[in-house]
Amino acid sequence: xxxxxxxxxxxxxxxxxxxxxxxxxxxxxxxxxxxxxxxxxxxxxxxxxxxxxxxxxxxxxxxxxxxxxxxxxxxxxxxxxxxxxxxxxxxxxxxxxxxxxxxxxxxxxxxxxxxxxxxxxxxxxxxxxxxxxxxxxxxxxxxxxxxxxxxxxxxxxxxxxxxxxxxxxxxxxxxxxxxxxxxxxxxxxxxxxxxxxxxxxxxxxxxxxxxxxxxxxxxxxxxxxxxxxxxxxxxxxxxxxxxxxxxxxxxxxxxxxxxxxxxxxxxxxxxxxxxxxxxxxxxxxxxxxxxxxxxxxxxxxxxxxxxxxxxxxxxxxxxxxxxxxxxxxxxxxxxxxxxxxxxxxxxxxxxxxxxxxxxxxxxxxxxxxxxxxxxxxxxxxxxxxxxxxxxxxxxxxxxxxxxxxxxxxxxxxxxxxxxxxxxxx
Numbered sequence: 264x265x266x267x268x269x270x271x272x273x274x275x276x277x278x279x280x281x282x283x284x285x286x287x288x289x290x291x292x293x294x295x296x297x298x299x300x301x302x303x304x305x306x307x308x309x310x311x312x313x314x315x316x317x318x319x320x321x322x323x324x325x326x327x328x329x330x331x332x333x334x335x336x337x338x339x340x341x342x343x344x345x346x347x348x349x350x351x352x353x354x355x356x357x358x359x360x361x362x363x364x365x366x367x368x369x370x371x372x373x374x375x376x377x378x379x380x381x382x383x384x385x386x387x388x389x390x391x392x393x394x395x396x397x398x399x400x401x402x403x404x405x406x407x408x409x410x411x412x413x414x415x416x417x418x419x420x421x422x423x424x425x426x427x428x429x430x431x432x433x434x435x436x437x438x439x440x441x442x443x444x445x446x447x448x449x450x451x452x453x454x455x456x457x458x459x460x461x462x463x464x465x466x467x468x469x470x471x472x473x474x475x476x477x478x479x480x481x482x483x484x485x486x487x488x489x490x491x492x493x494x495x496x497x498x499x500x501x502x503x504x505x506x507x508x509x510x511x512x513x514x515x516x517x518x519x520x521x522x523x524x525x526x527x528x529x530x531x532x533x534x535x536x537x538x539x540x541x542x543x544x545x546x547x548x549x550x551x552x553x554x555x556x557x558x559x560x561x562x563x564x565x566x567x568x569x570x571x572x573x574x575x576x577x578x579x580x581x582x583x584x585x586x587x588x589x590x591x592x593x594x595x596x597x598x599x600x601x602x603x604x605x606x607x608x609x610x611x612x613x614x615x616x617x618x619x620x621x622x623x624x625x626x627x628x629x630x631x632x633x634x635x636x637x638x639x640x641x642x643x644x645x646x647x648x649x650x651x652x653x654x655x656x657x658x659x660x661x662x663x664x665x666x667x668x669x670x671x672x673x674x675x676x677x678x679x680x681x682x683x684x685x686x687x688x
Contacts, residue, residue: 266454266455269454270450270451270454271450273449273450273453273454274446274447274450275583277446277449277450277453277491277494277495278446278583278586278587279576279579279580279582279583280370280371280579281367281370281371281490281491282579282582282583282585282586283370283574283578283579283582284363284366284367284369284370285363285366285367285442285487285582285586286431286582286585286586287363287366289327289363289430289431289434289435290426290430291325291327291362291363293425293426293427293428293429293430293431293434294426294430296426296429297421297422297425297426297429298421298426307322308322308340308345308346308349308350308353310346310349311346311347311348311349311396311400312346312396313393315345315346315348315349315392316346316348316349316352316388316389316392316393316396317352317389318349319340319345319348319349319350319352319353319356319388319392320352320353320355320356320384320385320388320389320392321385322353323352323353323354323355323356323357323384323388324356324357324359324360324361324381324384324385324388325360325361325362325365325381326357326361327361327362327363327364327434327486327487328357328358328361328437333353333354333357333358337350337353337354337357340353341527341528346396347395347396347399347400347528347532348392348393348395348396348400349392350528351391351392351395351528351532351535351536352388352389352391352392352395353388354391354520354524354536355384355387355388355391355392355515355536355539355540356384356385356387356388356389357384357388358485358486358514358515358520359380359383359384359387359486359510359511359514359515360380360381360384360486360514361486361487363434363486363487364380364485364486364487364489364490364514365377365380365381367487367490368380368490368510371490371491371493371494372490372493372494372497372506372560373559373560375555375559375560376503376506376507376510376560379507379547379551380507380510380511383507383511383543383544383547384511386543387511387539387540387543387544390539390543391535391536391539391540394535394538394539395528395532395535395536398531398535399528399529399531399532399535431589432589432592432593435589435590435592435593436593436597436636438485438487438488439590439593439594441484441485441488442485442487442488442590443590444484444488445484445485445487445488445489445490445491445492446488446491448492449491449492449494449495450491450495452492452495452496452499453495453498456495456499457499460499460500463500466500466501466505467500467501467502467505468502468504468505468552469549471501471502471504471505472502472504472505472508472544472545472548472549474505475501475505475506475508475509475512476508476512476541476544476545478509479508479509479511479512479513479516480512480516480517480537480541481516481517484513484514485514486510486514489509489510489513489514490510492509493506493509493510496509497560502548502551502552503551503552503555503557503559503560504547504548504549504550504551504552504553505548505552506548506560507544507547507548507551508544508545508548511540511543511544511547512540512541512544515540516537516540521533521537523627523628524536526627527627527628527682597636600636600640621661621662621663622661622662622664622667622686623659623660623661623662623686623687624659624660624662624669624672624676624683624684624685624686624687625658625659625660625683625684625685625686625687626638626653626658626659626660626676626681626682626683626684627658627681627682627684628680628681628682629653629655629658629681634653634655634681635653635654635655637679638651638653638660638676638679638681639651639652639653639660641675641676641678641679642660642662642672642675642676645664645667645671645672645675646671647664647665647666647667647668647671648662648663648664648667649663649664649665650663650664651663658684659687669685669686
């Protein structure tokens, strides 16, 4: 019983510490999403040059997309005219950090790591892009020209309402599951793992980095949800360098990412992608442990002792309450949408509209439930579409409606950031 009480106390303390910075990060994310010109990425990322690779990394670092959310965005960039090197640069730099994770990192791990994370993401992104342009350039000029003539993504409506909706509805929905999992894991480690665990078992330094690398590569964790886990690991004795390996490799790699990158950009590019992240994380980890003072990096004990002091405690508590409310709102809407869709499907399949054509289309790039919900909602809002049922495992979407046009479906799928592969049946 004592462990359960301690667990929920640790979970709440972690939540109230990161909540205000996370909410501020969400707000910045909404501003970036709504007011960043829709065509700017394609305009500055289209050539296989060093400048385009740098531009991709500059644009990717502040964007608050995890490795799941960045996949359709990065692949869409490539399909819509960005060079392969620029696309890889974007895919490497973006999931490692973002305005939300930078603020949360500053709150929980201190300013040095909050500065080092985006620098590491920027440099590894450039490195991966340059290596891709050098060792795996596009050789099919005809296919390249066709790719560059693809439709551009739709501009979002520029308004305060659009900013707030993306910030506190779409963005929260995008990371809700993994944020909750990250906090729960962090609290569990805090309660069960003894202090100085890693130093007592000599799992610091290079060995600690390799352990973190092995754990991180297949693991799915977004840049923000990785922070509370990292904060607890720091308290348990892991070195700051090994911690950075986890913060870099965890968000940037997982099984789904590797599959999609390999399928869309090729096996050679996938090897470059993984090698850059692995080498970059180990190099930056070594630099931190070897050349930077250890007292630059805050142990969690100084954070959870209620003396962190960056913001008043009451403000942190109110922010945590707001964050919990936003998370609950996401899951309430998911439940409502699920039952609405179920009811609509039953009505259409058993009522007078039983003869509505059933069309199945191919859609690639869906890697999670968030992707599934996004595709279903986007297609269901189209004229002549009653509802849509997406299946990420088979890369397919069933369309129920009256005379839905293939070109309209393709345009909508590509606006959502996914790849349309045509009619399946």
